[in-house]
Amino acid sequence: MNFDELVGNFPALTITGLEQGAIYALVALGYTLVYGVLRLINFAHSEVFMVGTFTALWTWEALGYNQNSPSPAFGPLLLALLAGLAVAAIASAATAVTVELVAYRPLRRRNAPPLAFLITAIGASFVLAESFGIGTARAPFGMPTLIKSETVFTVFGAGVTNVQLLILGVTLVMMVGLDQFVNRSRLGRGIRAVAQDADTAALMGVNKNRVILLVFVLGGIMAGVAALLWNVRYGYTKFNIGFLIGLKAFAAAVLGGIGNLRGALLGGLLLGVAENYAAGLFGGDWKDFTGFVLLVVLLMFRPTGLLGESLGRARA
Amino acid sequence: MLLEIKDLTLLYGRIQALHGISLVVNEGEVVALIGANGAGKTTTMRAISGLRPVAQGSIVFDGTDVTRMRADLRVIRGIGQAPEGRGVFPGMTVIENLEMGAYTRRDRAGIAEDMAMVLDLFPRLAERRKQAGGTLSGGEQQMLAVGRALMARPRLLLLDEPSMGLAPKLIQQIFEIITRINEQGTTILLVEQNAQQALSRAHRGYVLETGRIVKEGTGQELLHDPAVKEAYLGVA
Ligand SMILES: Nc1ncnc2c1ncn2[C@@H]1O[C@H](COP(=O)(O)OP(=O)(O)O)[C@@H](O)[C@H]1O
Numbered sequence: 001m002n003f004d005e006l007v008g009n010f011p012a013l014t015i016t017g018l019e020q021g022a023i024y025a026l027v028a029l030g031y032t033l034v035y036g037v038l039r040l041i042n043f044a045h046s047e048v049f050m051v052g053t054f055t056a057l058w059t060w061e062a063l064g065y066n067q068n069s070p071s072p073a074f075g076p077l078l079l080a081l082l083a084g085l086a087v088a089a090i091a092s093a094a095t096a097v098t099v100e101l102v103a104y105r106p107l108r109r110r111n112a113p114p115l116a117f118l119i120t121a122i123g124a125s126f127v128l129a130e131s132f133g134i135g136t137a138r139a140p141f142g143m144p145t146l147i148k149s150e151t152v153f154t155v156f157g158a159g160v161t162n163v164q165l166l167i168l169g170v171t172l173v174m175m176v177g178l179d180q181f182v183n184r185s186r187l188g189r190g191i192r193a194v195a196q197d198a199d200t201a202a203l204m205g206v207n208k209n210r211v212i213l214l215v216f217v218l219g220g221i222m223a224g225v226a227a228l229l230w231n232v233r234y235g236y237t238k239f240n241i242g243f244l245i246g247l248k249a250f251a252a253a254v255l256g257g258i259g260n261l262r263g264a265l266l267g268g269l270l271l272g273v274a275e276n277y278a279a280g281l282f283g284g285d286w287k288d289f290t291g292f293v294l295l296v297v298l299l300m301f302r303p304t305g306l307l308g309e310s311l312g313r314a315r316a
Numbered sequence: 317m318l319l320e321i322k323d324l325t326l327l328y329g330r331i332q333a334l335h336g337i338s339l340v341v342n343e344g345e346v347v348a349l350i351g352a353n354g355a356g357k358t359t360t361m362r363a364i365s366g367l368r369p370v371a372q373g374s375i376v377f378d379g380t381d382v383t384r385m386r387a388d389l390r391v392i393r394g395i396g397q398a399p400e401g402r403g404v405f406p407g408m409t410v411i412e413n414l415e416m417g418a419y420t421r422r423d424r425a426g427i428a429e430d431m432a433m434v435l436d437l438f439p440r441l442a443e444r445r446k447q448a449g450g451t452l453s454g455g456e457q458q459m460l461a462v463g464r465a466l467m468a469r470p471r472l473l474l475l476d477e478p479s480m481g482l483a484p485k486l487i488q489q490i491f492e493i494i495t496r497i498n499e500q501g502t503t504i505l506l507v508e509q510n511a512q513q514a515l516s517r518a519h520r521g522y523v524l525e526t527g528r529i530v531k532e533g534t535g536q537e538l539l540h541d542p543a544v545k546e547a548y549l550g551v552a
Pocket residue numbers: 328331333351352353354355356357358359360
């Protein structure tokens with residue numbers, strides 16, 4: 001154990017943890033939204049994220065960027081980021097919606113048992129990952145360096161980079177936006193109604209299938225945003241990139257209390273930070289190990305996660 | 317005729333809950349549907365609102381066959397329901413629950429008007445406006461369920477045991493409100509185990525026994541029917 005490393009690098013480990021955790025949190029929202037409404041773990045959500053990473057990359061390539069391109073000036077950079085964001089969000093949302101329409105809705109219509117959904121979820125996940133695997137020859141793909149990472153300011157001796165600020169800022173904006181939408185808008189209230197009592201929601205005139213589609217769209221958009229941030233920060237993707245991130249995001253959702261939007265944020269950040277502390281303490285090999293130990297231990301004490309289960313609790 | 321049900325059959329898996337029931341609700345009426353526990357009253361309500369698919373028979377609402385129509389579309393046509401067990405959204409405030417009742421409406425002014433009307437009808441709800449539905453007492457939840465159904469301005473209001481689990485004083489109050497709502501122009505189909513109250517306030521009534529309508533008549537006729545008296549009014 002290396003306490004010196006943990007103590008000495010505590011601020012830096014925290015910042016890196018928050019940055020990684022923010023990406024987990026954005027992906028975790030997709031699991032939590034779908035679970036809240038359908039009581040279903042959408043295992044294909046990891047591939048919804050993966051599709052976002054590839055489509056954002058292809059957008060940049062279409063705009064003429066490659067791995068050797070110099071980092072663009074502010075104007076073209078903004079354009080590249082926004083175009084990548086839009087394409088990734090749309091592609092991820094479309095993927096999520098396709099999974100719902102092909103893998104889940106037909107089963108719901110037939111009143112299939114939960115186990116059948118689990119199998120089609122895993123099946124959809126495999127089909128998506130494998131079709132990208134085949135299409136891309138299972139190769140890893142590097143990204144153009146759109147933003148050169150630079151330290152903007154330091155806290156307690158740890159540098160905070162422009163990329164980290166971008167990731168945390170975008171995550172915060174997306175979280176607040178989603179929270180407001182779910183709590184304040186009419187459609188958001190429809191989501192909460194279906195999550196709390198689907199039959200009664202129908203008696204209020206809520207179209208359940210439309211709410212379900214909306215939830216897949218929202219989760220897909222969040223995953224697309226996460227994918228863009230991932231590309232900017234980590235600079236590569238691969239057909240199976242979703243596996244580990246999806247698993248961690250799912251763990252983050254459970255950690256925070258699945259079905260709870262704020263829980264997804266809390267769980268994601270907590271997981272990201274804990275992983276990095278563990279990496280500091282035991283070495284990098286222990287990073288992935290820690291998240292799941294944390295999950296198991298926490299669930300023993302709080303079986304419904306940190307913030308409990310309910311989607312859309314009452315406004316005070 | 318606002319609602320006409322013909323030969324309705326409904327299955328829960330292999331269990332047949334309704335064996336071909338027929339009933340009619342005319343515009344402006346309060347119609348009571350009484351019967352013992354398990355007779356099929358709630359099932360009938362679910363069939364009318366579209367929560368359960370029917371096996372055979374037809375449901376015609378205001379001249380339109382709605383037998384296979386989705387539940388949320390029936391709400392738009394004017395069928396509102398306060399379901400059995402109240403179905404209050406536990407994580408929404410009283411106001412949010414009431415707003416859910418108006419989910420299909422876009423007329424802001426009309427919604428605000430009805431909100432004021434409902435809060436006036438149930439002052440108790442006005443006092444608890446910011447409280448989560450799940451933390452209300454049983455009686456308050458019942459008022460919320462009825463008030464929420466009114467927020468849709470339904471043409472037909474389905475009430476499933478609104479008096480269940482309430483203190484006698486509240487029961488009296490709920491029935492008075494039902495009468496008042498009807499006098500203001502809403503047609504009501506009222507399911508009750510409290511047959512005395514329901515029949516004395518209804519224009520007409522039906523008696524349901526194990527999924528079959530065994531008797532029908534005006535409220536007064538049924539109140540004085542010896543068999544009804546013995547089975548449902550606790551009089552030998
Ligand atoms: N979801 C269900 N699955 C299977 N059987 C049901 C279900 N709901 C009700 N039943 C059965 O249908 C019959 C009618 O029930 P219900 O309509 O709830 O009666 P009531 O409202 O008159 O008490 C009962 O025998 C009940 O056990």
